[in-house]
Each structure stands twice: as structure tokens, then as C-alpha cells.
């Protein structure tokens with residue numbers, strides 16, 4: 001599905017230099033590389049502040065913690081997504097409330113959100129699934145003051161109305177897991193926001209609750225920091241992110257051209273004013289599993305994001321019990337399939353993949 005070594009080779013000289021540079025300086029946790037990356041990421045997103053943390057899951061967990069989420073609170077999120085978003089809610093002692101997604105956009109349905117709000121709703125977490133920004137104007141309007149935290153783990157560089165993912169709500173949470181659009185060489189994450197006090201609380205919580213100095217522990221926090229090697233890797237890669245996202249977009253164009261009109265196949269919809277980061281290229285078809293077998297027989301990778309909606313994942317059933325049916329998320333989970341997409345994917349490979357999809361569909 002992705003080739004991370006190919007990308008390293010394209011950067012080798014610069015990458016080796018920045019990584020070795022960190023070893024020469026000898027500051028391995030936070031330090032100047034981390035400060036510089038935070039500044040550059042905040043500028044890139046167009047917000048005032050950023051804080052590097054240990055993972056995308058921790059970005060979400062610490063942001064909820066910094067907002068005072070705890071037992072008795074509800075946090076609303078979309079049912080189609082990755083388990084990490086729900087875990088971050090559960091780990092703060094709050095109850096996740098899963099709502100259905102929009103059938104075209106695949107992200108949180110603002111009307112479903114409005115029906116799910118209760119006096120206990122403390123935070124709302126839309127997920128910019130597959131790289132497509134959620135309908136943030138409608139979500140922010142429905143939220144009317146309740147903090148909206150973007151799970152932007154799929155959406156580095158995506159824009160909505162000219163603003164970047166991460167700058168569309170109260171705060172944005174990024175993962176730099178290696179396979180993400182902006183990936184580290186290990187685990188890493190970040191929180192970005194215009195609310196500098198919120199980012200400062202995230203920073204303190206991830207640094208054992210430290211105030212001005214290391215042993216001035218104001219609150220019982222935890223250890224969740226960005227390390228300098230990952231920060232150096234991310235600084236270099238951030239400079240290439242737009243060009244890589246452009247390559248993804250071109251490959252999506254190839255897929256669209258080759259798959260146009262294929263019977264029984266739904267292609268992703270990209271609305272006016274919205275620019276997806278194209279983390280994943282996801283199509284839908286009724287016989288999804290048959291299609292995957294056909295592709296596998298032709299040595300073509302595919303995957304499913306995500307096969308079980310979060311309200312039906314066993315770990316969540318144990319915690320929140322059976323909720324009502326969420327028909328759109330449940331249907332999508334049966335029909336979606338992700339085709340190979342990464343910046344270094346040769347266009348002729350995308351053509352071959354599309355050709356096999358058409359063959360399977362009898363087109």
C-alpha cells in the first residue's frame with residue numbers, strides 16, 4: 001500500500017545530514033529541533049501554537065485532558081474511523097458517543113451530531129477521514145461553543161475554504177505515524193491551535209505537569225514528548241509535504257480517469273472549496289471482498305479503512321453497550337476498499353490497478 005523506503009531514498013542526502021546532526025548535538029528529547037518543528041508546523045497550519053507529543057493518540061488524549069474532560073462527560077465522534085479516537089475519550093474517563101457519517105463525504109453528519117448533543121457533551125471530535133475535511137462550518141455551528149477538536153491524522157495539508165486542517169476548530173490533532181502523509185521514522189504526534197493557553201496545558205501535561213522548571217510539577221501529568229530525531233525528520237519532510245500531496249492528487253486524477261463509469265463502483269466526491277490531502281483513495285462496491293480477492297490474485301495490495309464501525313468494535317461495546325444502528329457507517333464498512341496511493345506510486349501502476357478493478361467489475 002505504501003513504500004516508505006522509496007521516499008527515504010529520494011531524500012537520503014538531506015535526511016542523513018539532519019539525523020546525524022541531532023546525534024552530534026546530543027539533545028534527544030524536545031530541545032531546539034522540536035521547538036523549530038513546532039514553530040514551522042504552526043506556521044504551516046496557520047495557527048499560533050503547536051506542541052509535539054509522542055503519538056497521534058496522545059495528541060487527542062492530552063487535548064481532551066487539557067480541556068478538562070473526565071468521568072460523567074460525553075465526547076461525540078464519528079462512527080467510521082480509527083479506534084485511537086475512541087480510546088483517547090475512554091482514557092479520560094469520558095463516554096464516547098458515536099454518530100453516523102454523511103453518505104457522500106464519509107465524515108461526521110452535522111445533523112446526526114445535533115441529535116446526539118446532551119447537557120453532558122463536553123467536546124466534539126470530527127475526523128477528516130481519508131484526508132477529506134469534515135463539514136466544519138456546519139459542525140462548528142451545531143457545536144455553538146462546545147470545543148471541536150479535529151482528528152487531522154489523515155489530513156496534513158488538506159484545506160477547507162483556504163484554511164488548513166488543524167486550523168478549522170478549537171484545536172487540531174496530528175499523527176506522524178510513518179504511513180501518514182507527513183510521517184516520522186517512529187511514533188510522533190502534535191496538537192495545533194490558536195489557543196496558546198490550551199497548547200501550553202497540553203505541553204505541561206506531556207511533561208509531567210512541569211511549570212517553568214522541570215521540578216515545579218503543578219499537576220500530575222505524564223510523559224508524552226516529541227523526540228529530537230523525529231522532529232528533525234519531520235522538519236525536513238514538512239518542506240516536501242505540499243509537493244507530495246500534489247503527487248497524490250495527480251494519481252487520484254489517474255484513478256478517476258481510468259475508473260470513470262465503471263459499473264457498481266462509487267468514486268470519492270470532492271466538494272467545492274475543499275482540498276483533500278488524499279491520505280487514502282477509497283472506492284466503494286457491493287462485492288468489496290470479491291474485488292479484493294481479484295486484486296490479491298494479481299499481486300495488488302488493498303485494504304479496508306475501516307472494516308468495523310467504532311460503535312460495533314468489541315472494546316467499545318464492552319464500554320458503552322449496544323447503541324442504535326448507524327446505517328451509513330455500517331454500509332460503508334461493508335463496501336469501502338482502499339487502493340494503493342502514495343506519492344512515489346508510478347502512474348502506470350495506478351493504471352494497472354484500475355484496469356484490474358474494471359476487469360473484475362466486467363467493465
Ligand SMILES: *Cc1c(COP(=O)(O)O)cnc(C)c1O
Pocket residue numbers: 055056057058081082084085127151153154174175176177187188189
Ligand atoms: C493514525 C490515526 C490516529 C492515531 O495516531 P497514532 O500516531 O498512531 O497514535 C488517530 N486517528 C486517526 C484517524 C488515525 O488514522
